[in-house]
Amino acid sequence: MYASGSLAVLTSTIWIALLWCSYGVDIAAATAASSVDLAPILTNQQWSSNTTISFVGSPEFFSVTERWTTFSAPTYVAAVSPDTEEDLIKVVKLATSHKIPFLATGGRHGYTTTLGNLQNGLAIDLSRLNSLALDTTAQTLTVGPGVTVGEVFDPLYNAGFDIQTGSAPCPSLIGVTLGGGVGQYQGIYGLIADALISVRMVTANGEHIDVSRDSHPDLFWAVRGAGTNFGIVTSATYKVHPLADDGDVFVAEFLVAAEKSSEYFETLESMSPLPAGLSSIMLVNFNTTTNQTQVQVHWAYKGHENEGRAALAPILDLDIEATSIAVVPWNKLIGSAFGGVIDSICRDNITRDLYSWNMKNYSASTYTTSFSKMDDYFAKHPGGRSSVLQFEFFPNQAMAAVPADETAFPWRDTTGYINFNMLFDGGDNATEAASIALGLELRDDLVATSGYPELTVFINYAHGDEKIEQIYGREKLPRLASLKNIWDPNHFFSYNNGLPNQYP
DSSP states (O other): OOSSOOHHHHTEEEOOOOOBBOOOBBOOOOOOOEEEEEHHHHHHHHOOOOOOEEESHHHHHHHOOOOOTTTOOOOEEEEEESSSSHHHHHHHHHHHHHTOOEEEEOOOOOOOOGGGGOSEEEEEEEETOOOOEEETTEEEEEETOBBBGGGGHHHHHHHTOOOOSSSSSSHHHHHHHHOOOOOTTTTTTTTTTEEEEEEEEEEETEEEEEEESSSOOOHHHHHHHGGGSSOOOOOOEEEOOOGGGGGGGEEEEEEGGGHHHHHHEEEEEEEESTTTTTTEEEEEEETTTEEEEEEEEEEEEEHHHHHHHTHHHHHHSOOOOOEEEEEEEEEGHHHHHGGGGGGHOOOSBOEEEEEEEESOOOHHHHHHHHHHHHHHHHOOOOGGGGOOOHHHHHHHHHHHSOOOTTTSOTTTOOOOEEEEEEETTTTOHHHHHHHHHHHHHHHHHHHHHHHSOOOOOOOOGGOOSSOOOHHHHHTTHHHHHHHHHHHHHOTTTTTTTTTOOSOO
């Protein structure tokens, strides 16, 4: 066991916070009635040799608590990085018995503002639980919570398999899965959660249980779409798919100038619904070379180039600048998007605030209006010119084919996800205020033509100000609340868009 940090920090206290979400449910301990000295609790234990304990002020502490975004971030006075599942169980039992608020994190890419309700807590860093095992005979992949999305690409591809994934390589694969896991392959394979066969989970009372269709099936239903609310997943097993078409993906990327944007949006709307194998990511951003607002577009077709060109013909026939047209292996699809800018997208320790929402319908007129508002925002607020309005147009055929009651994921009719990713320097209050105002305005505008009667949002994209029904779906909530009451009645796992234990 390795401990670091100043002695002064060892006497820091942890206060149990009161969380009161927008839906009016108390999802944490009732009051700040007790304080706990972490030093003797953590250091007077027998840990495995590679488990580390760190405290504020040490380099080790920063490395295991650094986050993708610093906006509305949780804060900690200590961190434990368990090297074994046994040590993780011990940490959970210590925290729950002493009523210490904690978060267990893998890639630390969650950005809901509800995470910021945890202040001066305990970080449980899962990065060392990073096992990866591929069974080519059973066609299954088993990973630990420290394995990121990008770390499964090459092993699977080299063995002749693929799997549905998200849009970025840096989050924990399990973390993405627990929210459902949307992505470019959901038209062919469904959600990442649809590939899930089983999980191993540590519950609030320290039990280590197997969860599947045959073992705790109600909990298996819940973890596929609302999974952060019930425990810590220590491993997950997925069904993987033999490569089709040699794993080739036809990719075409374009740069759309402002004067061409309306025509592009109209063409895009005319293509809805997209074929199952065709997906697109569209960015409205600022070009610092031309000093103009622009549209960058990435299209991907899972399959041969000739089929991809046929599916993409309406776009290829437009008079817009193609920046790349190529066939790439599926394991390079995400890393090569937009000229390989993924490294900057995954960079940690940046102030990012995001508003997100789902859509069923495409609306060219609304996209044109949104482009104009982004253009005005960039002109008036140079400090926000790194911000991006992102559209993910993902077909939903395989996702929608799964019965609605099969999993806790509520939005199987969604065909796209929109994120306003606001980036501004800390302390730039004027840009922050303008960004938030625009985010709320864009959300209202685009929800109005989304095809849903009100705001709906994929839980992993939730900002944290939404109604609980808008995240989990009104139909799912009674069952989810009942399961919350069984598995986590004291709300230890409730800082990530937490569930109530009674609904309505």
